[in-house]
Amino acid sequence: MNFNEYPIESLMYITNRPEIVFTHGKGSWLYDNNGKRYLDFIQGWAVNSLGHCNDGMIEALNSQAKLLLNPSPAFYNEPMAKLAGLLTQHSCFDKVFFANSGAEANEGAIKLARKWGKKFKDGAFEIITFDHSFHGRTIATMSASGKPGWDTIYAPQVPGFPKADLNDIASVEKLINAKTVAVMLEPIQGEGGVIPASREFMQQLRELTKKHNLLLIVDEVQSGCGRAGTLFAYELSDIEPDIMTLGKGIGGGVPLAALLSKADVAVFEAGDQGGTYNGNPLMTAVGYSVISQLTAPGFLEGVRARGEYLRAKLLELSEERGFKGERGEGLLRALLLGKDIGNHIVEKARDMQPDGLLLNAARPNLLRFMPALNVTNEEIDQMMAMLRSILDTL
Numbered sequence: 001m002n003f004n005e006y007p008i009e010s011l012m013y014i015t016n017r018p019e020i021v022f023t024h025g026k027g028s029w030l031y032d033n034n035g036k037r038y039l040d041f042i043q044g045w046a047v048n049s050l051g052h053c054n055d056g057m058i059e060a061l062n063s064q065a066k067l068l069l070n071p072s073p074a075f076y077n078e079p080m081a082k083l084a085g086l087l088t089q090h091s092c093f094d095k096v097f098f099a100n101s102g103a104e105a106n107e108g109a110i111k112l113a114r115k116w117g118k119k120f121k122d123g124a125f126e127i128i129t130f131d132h133s134f135h136g137r138t139i140a141t142m143s144a145s146g147k148p149g150w151d152t153i154y155a156p157q158v159p160g161f162p163k164a165d166l167n168d169i170a171s172v173e174k175l176i177n178a179k180t181v182a183v184m185l186e187p188i189q190g191e192g193g194v195i196p197a198s199r200e201f202m203q204q205l206r207e208l209t210k211k212h213n214l215l216l217i218v219d220e221v222q223s224g225c226g227r228a229g230t231l232f233a234y235e236l237s238d239i240e241p242d243i244m245t246l247g248k249g250i251g252g253g254v255p256l257a258a259l260l261s262k263a264d265v266a267v268f269e270a271g272d273q274g275g276t277y278n279g280n281p282l283m284t285a286v287g288y289s290v291i292s293q294l295t296a297p298g299f300l301e302g303v304r305a306r307g308e309y310l311r312a313k314l315l316e317l318s319e320e321r322g323f324k325g326e327r328g329e330g331l332l333r334a335l336l337l338g339k340d341i342g343n344h345i346v347e348k349a350r351d352m353q354p355d356g357l358l359l360n361a362a363r364p365n366l367l368r369f370m371p372a373l374n375v376t377n378e379e380i381d382q383m384m385a386m387l388r389s390i391l392d393t394l
């Protein structure tokens with residue numbers, strides 16, 4: 001269908017979108033309404049852990065769709081229980097609550113911490129978060145985020161989220177007072193530009209929060225579910241947080257998220273938390289397929305190997321073109337361009353012929369790479385060749 005034949009004008013404006021309509025995808029490739037194909041290193045914003053239209057996920061979706069869609073969140077269902085079991089088996093957490101988006105899972109984490117503070121810490125409610133962090137688009141998660149400008153856009157904010165600096169333990173310590181209940185951070189700031197919290201900082205944070213009887217909350221909506229080369233990024237620091245949130249990759253493309261906690265932190269009482277679609281069997285069945293594939297023998301080793309391969313290729317390109325290096329973990333990486341040409345490259349890559357390339361500039365001076373976790377080395381080579389050909393035209 002021609003672009004002008006789609007009733008695009010009925011969609012509410014929220015951002016500038018290119019004049020193409022995506023129609024289907026498979027693995028690392030997306031196809032538009034003109035039949036043009038794109039090598040996809042965005043993958044639904046680090047969402048499609050197993051690429052587009054993964055066979056196992058399709059099978060899970062189809063068979064569950066014939067069995068049961070939603071018995072009500074107030075009843076147990078089989079996929080919900082099976083996925084919760086799989087997540088507790090493969091993490092340091094004991095309890096799981098399912099949500100539909102990363103922001104909603106983070107809202108749940110904020111509520112759980114505040115409830116815990118009410119119960120065990122004299123009503124302490126402040127959660128220390130970080131500059132340039134991103135936790136979602138609800139009013140509370142926007143308030144928790146340290147994204148510049150978000151404090152004024154829908155003012156007034158939800159109070160109780162003082163901001164510290166990532167990788168600076170003194171900046172956290174300074175903010176602790178009697179009202180503090182938790183520290184919440186992304187182990188790798190994704191939207192902020194792929195900035196990892198150092199192993200040393202994560203360990204210092206764990207020590208500091210223990211010392212002051214505070215909860216440590218990791219937002220692994222972007223860094224979790226294999227993206228960082230381990231099932232969860234907190235594992236890279238050899239620490240155990242109290243609360244973790246998951247989103248994006250856990251559903252491999254369908255709306256699914258989760259809030260996990262240690263048993264002694266799971267203090268919700270009847271009616272404190274819920275939601276119509278939370279833990280619905282259709283999405284949790286898909287999540288079960290995703291997590292089963294990610295935890296299959298050898299899969300995460302493969303992610304680490306491909307992450308290492310991408311890292312080496314990006315470093316080589318950086319040296320060749322005089323860029324500022326690269327950073328990240330696993331298959332969440334950034335090429336530091338040293339100048340604000342990221343958005344220009346993104347547009348040129350998308351518009352390339354005959355095949356396009358989908359990249360993201362999380363900040364104007366860098367490119368972010370978040371391919372499918374089962375991307376091949378050949379596809380990484382292909383992406384690098386396409387990127388080089390764009391850089392040649394600048």
Ligand SMILES: Cc1ncc(COP(=O)(O)O)c(C=O)c1O
Pocket residue numbers: 100101102103104106134135136137186190191219220221222223247248
């Ligand atoms: C670390 C982090 N937390 C939360 C979110 C929000 O997730 P969602 O868009 O599913 O609400 C995002 C989305 O980019 C994220 O990267």
